Amino acid sequence: MALNRPLMQKAASEPSSPRHRGAGAAQLDGHSLGLRRDSGSSSGAGSAACLPEEDCMKLNPSLLGIALRSLLAIDLWMSKRLGVCATEESSWGSARPIMKLIEVSGHGLPWIGGTLYSLYKSDSAAGQEVLLNLLLALILDLILVGIVKSLVRRRRPTHNKMDMFATFSVDRFSFPSGHATRAAMGGRFFLNHLVLAVPLRILVVLWVFIVGLSRVMLGRHNVTDVVCGFIMGYLQYSLVEYMWLSSANLQRLLELCRFK
Numbered sequence: 307m308a309l310n311r312p313l314m315q316k317a318a319s320e321p322s323s324p325r326h327r328g329a330g331a332a333q334l335d336g337h338s339l340g341l342r343r344d345s346g347s348s349s350g351a352g353s354a355a356c357l358p359e360e361d362c363m364k365l366n367p368s369l370l371g372i373a374l375r376s377l378l379a380i381d382l383w384m385s386k387r388l389g390v391c392a393t394e395e396s397s398w399g400s401a402r403p404i405m406k407l408i409e410v411s412g413h414g415l416p417w418i419g420g421t422l423y424s425l426y427k428s429d430s431a432a433g434q435e436v437l438l439n440l441l442l443a444l445i446l447d448l449i450l451v452g453i454v455k456s457l458v459r460r461r462r463p464t465h466n467k468m469d470m471f472a473t474f475s476v477d478r479f480s481f482p483s484g485h486a487t488r489a490a491m492g493g494r495f496f497l498n499h500l501v502l503a504v505p506l507r508i509l510v511v512l513w514v515f516i517v518g519l520s521r522v523m524l525g526r527h528n529v530t531d532v533v534c535g536f537i538m539g540y541l542q543y544s545l546v547e548y549m550w551l552s553s554a555n556l557q558r559l560l561e562l563c564r565f566k
């Protein structure tokens with residue numbers, strides 16, 4: 307294989323090689339993932355034709371790459387079509403105020419504020435334990451979503467009107483949807499820690515899905531941002547359960563803080 311190495315090195319050093327694209331190309335969107343055909347053909351069919359079969363396979367798009375690109379193309383197309391409340395002038399523009407109300411119901415501010423207020427009002431040890439764990443879960447969610455958003459750096463859909471209230475700078479990015487992670491995690495939290503009648507349990511599940519759908523309808527997110535947000539929020543809840551702080555441990559933690 308020594309004979310092929312210079313050729314392989316040449317191919318790898320082509321500017322059109324994904325490895326050599328700038329930082330902007332790390333952004334996960336339709337453009338950077340090559341929905342357009344590459345204009346530079348030197349690393350394409352032309353040079354691939356000169357290589358032995360196994361090297362050709364390395365340069366040709368893999369099945370996984372094609373599947374990913376197709377999924378992204380479908381995602382962008384579906385998200386654009388579903389973004390019917392993106393502006394007042396959109397086809398369902400009159401439903402925008404109700405969508406924004408749903409947006410507020412999944413925002414971090416009322417969730418964290420509501421939990422702090424309930425904690426202040428709570429006079430039972432069991433209630434305080436649940437609320438403190440919910441507060442920690444909400445903070446963990448903000449941190450994890452912030453980290454993933456700043457790593458993936460996917461831009462929000464072009465049809466989104468950036469008029470959200472109380473956002474962090476990472477919220478200019480869209481993957482994953484913070485509302486979706488919070489809704490999925492908060493929904494699971496409610497279902498597991500509140501004794502709710504069946505109609506209310508159904509309402510919680512419906513609310514989770516409506517929050518997710520409203521993100522796409524408002525044009526804030528692509529479908530995959532929301533689906534992955536749901537998965538991430540679901541898993542975050544499992545992590546919270548795993549790291550659950552009992553009231554005895556919380557007491558010890560508070561004493562430790564007081565001691566310091």
Ligand SMILES: CC(C)=CCC/C(C)=C/CC/C(C)=C/COP(=O)(O)O
Pocket residue numbers: 413414415418419448470471472473474477479480482483484485486521526
């Ligand atoms: C008490 C305190 C510091 C709360 C911060 C809550 C806050 C500003 C959270 C950000 C929520 C937000 C705008 C998330 C973005 O959601 P996407 O679904 O658009 O990703």
